[in-house]
Amino acid sequence: MMTTEQKPLQSEFGPQTTAKEVLAGQDLSGKVAIVTGGHGGIGLETTRALSGAGATVIVGARDVNKAKEVLTTLKNVEVIRLDLVDPDSIDEFVAVFLSSNRALDLLVLNAGVSFPPTIKDERGFDTHFATNYLGHFQLTVGLWEALKRSGNARVVALSSIGHMTGPINFDDLHFNKRPYDKVVSYGESKTACSLFAIELDKRGREHGVRAFAVHPGAILSGLVRHLSDEDLAGWGVKRNEDGTYMSSGDFKTAEQGAATSVWCAVSPMLNGKGGVYCEDGDIAEVVSADSTLQRGVRSWAIDPALAEKLWTISEDFLHISHGTIPQRP
Structure with a gap:
């Protein structure tokens, strides 16, 4: 199959489009989707849109009770515990889903952290890298057979304009040698998410599994809760006493932020x-x-050689056998 050109298709959508508008007239009955972090922010709007169009949506959440409470009014939604920084939790999520013997049609890798108070996990891995990227890598590999069973699956990995901070430093992924920089750390984790989609698509396309990286846009969601007032002020944002935000900047709503994830998951324009x-x-x-x-994507976030390098390193980090998701011949 030909490689898809990194060039706009001139779709009818734009920055103000909502997820519901993307799905207008589409019937997803019979489709099974997983949305990580699908109970908050743009993840919640992704879940709402997909379930509203008839899909069964499984939400991966660290706090199952909280997620169920938020999602109680939505139809066709299930919740399974998932902590992306805990490899055992990921394996347990995979086991529960695979035990249902369902094909997986849509996998939206939405959950993430930004600027967390703890900068390394128990393995010594950079928290941004471990949560935003590596946990999703492990999850996808675990769900590989279910994705193949669909015959027409799509995987959507949430990246970010944060990738523009620069390419991944493969010699010091976990900031053991260089001073820790939260902006660089976050940006590299989001570059990793984009490279993951590039390599997964290469490996998956002959099995009917296609992958996309998404920049949802700037949204004032819970992801900014760890930022200082000074950091927020630099973005033209003020934190209110009730925990909400006021902004003079160009931010999207959560409904608009979910639109590109949903577009990549279901748009007929992206068939093939x-x-x-x-x-x-x-x-x-x-x-x-x-x-x-x-806006736009920098070359280092879509470089196929870097994508393959990152994939191999990730297998080594997680002690996954090389070729579990094989490269194309």
Whole structure:
């Protein structure tokens, strides 16, 4: 199969499009989806949109009771405990889902952290990298047979414009040698998410599994809760006493933030396509490495050689046999 060009398709959607608008007229009855972190922020709106269109949605959440409470009014939604920084929790989630013998049609790797108070996990891994990327890598590998069983599955990995901070430092992924920088750490984890989609698509396409990276846009969700007031002020944001935010900046609503995830998951325009970075309801354009634009994708986030390198390193980190998801011949 031909590689999909990293070039906009000129879709009818844009920054203001909502997930519900993307799904207008579509019937997802019979489809099974997993949305990690699907009970808050853009994850909740992704769950709401997919379930509203008839899909069965399994939400992976650290706090099952909290998730069930939030999702109680939605139809066709199940919750399974999932802590992406805990390899045993990921294996348990996979085992529970696989025991249902269902094919998996849509896998939305939505959950993540930004600027957490603990910068390393119990393994000594950078927390951004471990949670935003490596946990999702382990989850996807575990669900591989269910994805193949679909015959027409899509995997959506949430990246971020944060990738523009620079390429991954493969010599010091966990900040053991260089000073810790929360912005760089977050950006590298999101570059990893994009590279993951590139390599997964290459390995999955002959099995009917296509993958996409998504920049949802700037959203004032719970992900910013660990930022200081000074950090927020730099973005034109003020934290209110009740925990809400006021902004003078160009932020999307959660409903708008979920739109590109849903577009990548279901759009007929993407049939036969994959391995691209998307934003604002379309495939993003490639911009120069030194661009200051808060849009577009930098070359290091879609580089196939870097994507393959990261994949191999990730297998080693998780003690996964090379070729569990084999490369194409």
